[in-house]
Amino acid sequence: MIISTNWLADYVQLPGTVDDLVERLLMSGLNHESTTSVGDDTAVEIEVTSNRPDCLGHVGVAREAAVLFGRPLHVPDPRPLEAGGDAARSIAVEIHSPEICPCYVARVIRGVRVGPSPHWLVDRLATVGIASVNNVVDVTNYVMLESGQPLHAFDLAKIRGGRIVVRRAVDGEAFTAINHKTYALTERMCVIADAEGPVALAGVMGGAETEITVATTDVLLESAQFAPLPVRAAARGLVLASGSSYRFERGPDPAMVEWSSRRAAALILEIAGGTLEHGRSVAGELACAPAMIPLAAERVGEILGIDVADARQRQILTALGFVEEPGKAPHDHRWRAPTWRRDCWREIDLVEEIARIEGYGRVPEDATIPARSSELSSRERTVRRAGEVLVGAGLCEAMTRSVVTESLAAMPSPWGETEPLTISPPLVRGADRLRRSLLPSLLEARGGNVAVGVADADLFEIARAYIARPGSQSAPASPVAEPLLLTVVVGGDFASIKGVAEAVFAGLGVSGDAGGSAGAGLRLRYRPLDLEPFVRGRAAEVMLEQAGRPAERVAVMGEVSAAAIDRFGLAGPVVAAELRLDRLEFAIATELSLVKPSDFPAVQRDVNLVVDEAVAWGDVEDAIRLTAGDLLETCRLVQVWQDADRLGAGRKSFVVALTLRSGSGTLSGEEAGRVVDAVVAECGRRVAAVLRG
Amino acid sequence: MTAVPLDSFRAELERLRADAESALSAATDDTAIEVARVEFLGARSGRLKAIQKSLGGLAGADKPAGGKQFNEAKNAITASFEAARNRVLSSSGLQSESAIDVTLPGSPVRLGHLHPLTRTIRRVQEIMGRLGFESVDGPEVEDQWHNFEALAIPAEHPARDPLDNFYLAVARGADPLLLRSQTSTVQIRVMENRDPPLRIVSLGRVYRPDTADATHYPMFHQVEGLLVEPGITMAHLKSVLRLFASSFLGGDVHVRFRPSFFPFTEPSVEVDMEWGGRWVEMGGAGMVDPAVLEAVGYDPDTVSGFAFGLGVERIAARRYGVDDIRDFYRNDVRFLRQF
DSSP, X not given: OEEEHHHHTTTSXXXXXXXXXXXXXXXXXXXXXXXXEETTEEEEEEEOOTTOGGGSSHHHHHHHHHHHHTOOOOOOOOOOOEEEEEHHHHOEEEESOXXXXXXXXXXXXXXXXXXXXXXXXXXXXXXTTOOOOOHHHHHHHHXXXXXXXXXXXXXXXXXXXXXXXXXXOOXXXXXXXXXXXXXXXXXXXXXXXXXXXXXXXXXTEEBSTTOOOTTOOOEEEEEEEOOHHHHHHHHHHTTOOOHHHHHHHHOOOTTHHHHHHHHHHHHHHXXXXXXXXXXXXXXXXXXXXXXXEEEETTHHHHHHSSOOOHHHHHHHHHHTTOEEEEOSSTTEEEEEOOTTOTTOOSHHHHHHHHHHHHOGGGSOSOOOOOOOOOOOOHHHHHHHHHHHHHHHTTOEEOOOOSEEEHHHHTSOXXXXXXXXXXXXXXXXXXEEEEOSOSHHHHHHHHHHHHHTTOTTOOEEEEEEOOEEOTTOOXXXXXXEEOOEEEEEEEESOHHHHHHHHHHHHHHTTSSOSTTSSTTTTEEEEEEEOOOTTEEEEXXXXXXEEETTEEEEEEEEEEEEOHHHHHHTTOOSOEEEEEEEXXXXXXXXXXXXXXXXXXXXXXXXXXXXXXXXXXXXXXXXXXXXHHHHGGGEEEEEEEEEEOOHHXXXXXXXXXXXXXEEOOSSSOOOHHHHHHHHHHHHHHHHHHXXXXXOO | OOOBOHHHHHHHHHHHHHHHHHHHHHOOSHHHHHHHHHHHHOTTTOHHHHHHHHXXXXXXGXXXXXXXXXXXXXXXXXXXXXXXXHHHHHHHHHHSTTOOOTTSOOXXXXXXXXXXXXXXXXXXXXXXXXXXXXXXXXXXXXXXXXXXXXXXXXXXXXXXXXXXXXXXXXXXXXXXXXXXXXXXXXXXXXXXXXXXXXXXXXXXXXXXXXXXXXXXXXEEEEEEEEEEETTOOHHHHHHHHHHHHHHHHOSSOOEEEEEEEETTEEEEEEEEEEETTEEEEEXXXXXXXXXXXXXXXOOTTTOEEEEEEEEHHHHHHHHHTOSOGGGGGTOOHHHHTTO
């Protein structure tokens, strides 16, 4: 809303400087956007919150200034001279949809001379950024900017059948607006029609057919109440927002319907001549039911934390236009809200009015609250710990969009096979699919870095994915699951990404480093995985196994396929992993308990096990750990090698370094030997391993 | 016994100094330096010691000046000795086979970086955590109740317009779902499940259809605080925000309230904090609207509360001098590595 200070001064004596005015308005709820000199006038742009349509007119802003500076407010009382015929005979008004138009007032002025506006009117409109059209249209704009009540002037001669009908539009009904564009309306919108069809889109824009031109002599002046929803439907649906629609969406002062009609009629008579017909043609009843609001005097202190004397509370409310009515108890007050403050209907609303006029500067900033402890949730601790591990490992945290393009969303998700969910409108152009995995976004982010010359952007992101739950679109379960994912993209081979993932698992306490209690009772099992964007045969899923629960997938990882490297513009070998933090976050809550390091010496034994090349290390390791039990401190795979001459074709060797140690005594060579023998025997049974001498 | 003239005492000192300088500058190894040290600085029979003895032979009036000159000479010779020793040490070091060029670069240990938005959120969490606020998060796909109705945003409110929200194509029964437009949704969820007293900070991604430009992005982050306890007033709100501002910005920062409007708080205010000598808008705040308290089953007559919200991108942009908030989502590591 742009205010002309010259115009404002018509209603209230302004303070010495514009800055004083701006500062007080700013500190009482009308935020300042800009101040600009326009000729001998000053344009002050203020931000009016949606609850204050009363300040979408100069009178309303002047009222605020009058209250803030303790000065009287002068609002004109227009009494235009009526002569000639009877308006109600000139035009009949019918409202077919009172729920969207409670009241419609028409006045008729005959014999006007449409032409240029006088300088004062052109200047005032120019100050607030409105171009002059002609004297009649300018008056309707002027009065709207004065009272906040939008008006419309029709060329009465173009209204067919002598009647105005306010009704819902018919779906598909065509309407040509003043901008000479034709729109297809819907039944959510409201039209002003004559005997044959729409002549205005109610509360939004007039029609081209009935607009005021230099040929116009008889004017039909509309002042009406329109409900917010049909106005918004038209303004938004047809992209036709106007000063009128903006105000009707917020609800002008009902009392200004009649005032504005008289005010505009008086100004038209003054500057365009003509004769105002007697009376008015009215349909419906003004929707105006001022609230009666109780206010307990102590309530202000209870909310604001400051004392505002009873007399001062009364003074503020009275100045704002609230009218006191006797309450039940001596100190209870009831206040009738003014018609222009329909945002005020509860006690708390009155408290806010008192607060903003009294000023928040009085609210102290040294009140104390009792101390309370707070803790981080398991999720928060998990997210932080994972971030620490990855930052320590040299990765940068990325943030990519939750909503992706159809082609990015098409990549299969490790976390659900249901189709991606869609949103409207798209987040950004072309991106209307909620992502089911972060992998495509992060590969894209790495590719974006290659494009700016950084080939080795090692990235991670922690964010949610969105998976449609099949067949659960009924309450109470949400049809959308939101797993919390940790996704990593780095350069390297499978071992590189597995190392990163293992560090995260260890950091979260899902797996332990040697010897501790972390990860007790949990097992991570790696299994081959065939899933885009990974290379077939060089990717894994990780299953978390724990007693009493079914195993569940907690991660996928692998080497990124050549096709994906090409698609995302990546350079060199790239690997990626995605972890389900929501399935891992329980572990961080597990209290650790010390496993006391043994004081007895360790025994080292290397074992060289020859197996068929199809045997997986994981199976060998299982056999070793199971057999060696508590005596096994570490089991380290030193080397894997194949040599057809020395091992035979289709055979490979695992060289394993075992560290054995007892917590209760020195392990003898024989005892260690027995453990190794048992390990070898078990590996023989399970995977037909043979000890290589 | 006649007194030693001050002039000859000084001449002797000068000579000693010159001799010491030339002996030390000629020395090329430890041995030569040690020989020179004994000759000039030796505690028993060094030449300096001998001159020190003649200090006693000066006339009483000359003694202060003589003592001063002696000390100057002693300090100069000692300094020359140290310089010579360092010179010999370093030259012998360079000649050693294990010596390295210590100016060569170290083996790189690549350091990762948290995103600046994460850093900003953590900072807010830390400060609020010390004030007893727990961090909470909730779903990003929300229903009408949590995103609107419980927050006193009725069906006809413009904020619910389909063009102003990202609605999903799926619904839960007849209840449309949308990407949350504010993290206040989480506050509703927490209040529905817990009784006061309550202090929480809800944080996370929120979504509003805005054309992306230097100051807008359709996806952004919010941090919102909520405190509900008996007897809470706006003075508590202002005081907590002042504590926050003082920690976050450093120093004794003041906050300023300007009246504003939000559906779920009343009274509502914009919060300005002093930053760089001027008032900077940091976010919105207010007393929790009684309608919101009632919606979650609290009694507005026995508890009151305040809430505040901060736009993470905005304060991070200001803090780090980022002039285009789209940069936060470009994931250019040349940007990310600076934080």
